[in-house]
Amino acid sequence: MADEDLQARRVDVMCAWTTFIEHGDVAAAVRPEILLSWGRARKARVSTEVEAAPMADESETDAVWRGSPLQAAVEAVGSELRRTAEDGDLVVAVTDPNSRILWTYGGRVMRNKAESVAFLPGGRWDDESVGTNALDLANRLDAPSMVFSAEHYARGLGNWVCWAAPVHDPVSGRRLGVLDLSTTWDRTHPIGLATARVMARLIETAIPYSHEHPSVRAEGTGEPGLVMTLLGTAETWLDGARLLLNRRQTEILALLALHPEGLSLEQLHAMVYGDQAVTFSTLKAEVSHLRRALGGQLASRPYRLLMPTATDVQQVLALIRGGHVVAAVEAYGGDLLPGTNSPALSELADYVAVALREALLADPQPDAVLRYSQELAPYDREVVESCLSRLDGAPHPTIPLLKGRLAVADR
Template sequence: MRDRRHDAVRAWTAFVEDGGQNGVQHGVRPEILSSWQRSAPAIDLAVSQAPLADESDTHAYWQGSPLQVAVGAVEEELRRTAEDGDLVLAVTDPQTRILWTYGGRVMRRKAESVNFVASGRWDDGSVGTNALDLAGRLDQPAMVFSAEHYAPIVHNWVCWAAPVHDPVTGERLGVIDLSTTWDRSHPIGLATARMMARLIETALPDTRQHPRLSPMAYDGHGLSLTLLGAAEARLDGQRLLLNRRQTEILALLALRPEGLSLEQLHAQLYGDQAVSTSTLKAEVSHLRSALGGALSSRPYRLMMPVSVDVEVVVERIRGGDVLGAVAAYGGDLLPGTNSPALTELADFVAVAVREALLAQPDPDAVIGYSEIAPYDTEILEVCLARLGVSPHPAKALLKGRLAAARR
């Protein structure tokens, strides 16, 4: 990690000393170099703080906004993440103005010293290269490490950020950023930022205008999709015979009711794999036939009521019904999938269920979970510790499961 920091400082120094004239910097990622080139004419290297937007305007924008509602709903999880990792978290608007922050003890003080606070403006035209700006500008998760930041005031930081989108319109509402000191950089930082963005998206107020079933109220009509454990799709109660790719496409479309363009669907399904768009179009064509034509194009969108088991699990966790969440959680989401978007979602759901159990270890829920994850001893230990010496009919089963897991 120290070598990486040394390389970043050396590249930044070369860029600054060259006056930004050298367009090729060895070892510098293209998005970082582009941001440096934007930052150089706008930012004084002696800048000590980010500029502040009008606080009353910021407050008025935040109050009652969909982002505030969503962050309020998942604030406990966000705060726990910040405290456990001694991170500072920030949520911004689309112009990279910070709307909300929360920090661990050490990082909170560091953040305040550079105006990494509500009303702080963190676009690269205001404070130079940073992950919040890149995630918003590129509309994808971004990391900026140490001297990859343009302003020296944050050379001791590492930041991970991911965009937050409206699930209905696809509009980017802002970004969420996680920051700490460079020496605490961790490979899962970017995945955690993605997970936090997904968590906020699931908590946004539901403004969907096209048919979609409440996740708790599937009545046998429309599309019912099971993704957790054994995958299965049913249309009006009849099972659909789909191959693996078609099931993955159906999952991606079911989880994005506003639809996906061909390019978006290709990226979420295949990632960097060298698969032609014609191959994807052929899979979509087969899927459209299986759905009786109820799959529109431009964008690709399901034209029917949809219920997905993932949403049931998330809804029950959000409502504090851990036992119900575990009952709906059939296991890992599409195990073995190569889809980047579905892999990310699988991680999110697995972590969410586990964290809910750790926070609220209902014995019956823990027993149900242990059937799916029999070697997760921590959950069993936490549950038994919570029960203490008090009698409970589930204790014998819990102890038996724990003994079996330790063999």
């Protein structure tokens, strides 16, 4: 975003904030979730001059962290989280479901800024304690949230921009907390929210074995193994380190991750190439490259991965099976490997997209439908109409936005 556009945006938000604080209304367009949060903060009599978040009991916070599945997951992928913070000079935070911070790591500049406002383990960042912020919104809405500059209720946070995304147990769908990325407002970047979503998903795939989460990591395994994001954006991590693979290698690895029982050379060839005139030797060469990249953890006869694996495809399907529609929409980052010419992956892409749509038609949760219509399927009238019909005139903050999506679809 150009500097002048960013500055103009900040001025507009500051004007809206000032009008609300002085008169209780707004003179400019403010996102509904921000306005509702401002209202909650005012009702709770939060001071706009609050300088730092109140702190929860230290020993209690430590106990919650030690008893949370988030601790093991964050430790498993900590190198990736710290690298993100250092490369972008961000502060990264993980909270519990009540927006109490359990863990943080900051880049050189942001670390000091974070300490000055109690953006630390134990800091209570619900909006009734410190006013509007992205951690609270992501927890409250169970959806990725951004708060920019003076959208923060507290005046002292007007120099911040924060992006947060909820973290769920991938099988039960239970919300465990949020992952937040924060920096100064002038460093706002369009991919900030997407980065928070990817980091939250990375934590989800590293959550240790439990009765709720048996599919992501084998019992007793100390490493997160292979983690693949295939929906919308293709990314692959091995033990917390990102792998750089070409498109065909990603397709082959995805098929192996989705078939843990293993595939013969003939099966894998058919799934990758279909009826294309590609030799078995070409496939073997690609597999050999993958075996080197995986440190030898790829067996032959049949081809089979020798480490725990997790993909966002499996996560979304598990959430749909469990009836967790909101979490499924959040985890669905987009079409599976758009443009793939693998017949097996093309078929799976259609299956996942249709399953998600049918889940929304069966249970049209307003927040999930809004995100689906805004980011995934802007011209799908039927899903939006089913949601509005289910609401049947009952008041809900998403209604104006859903009707706006219908107007866009009509065009």
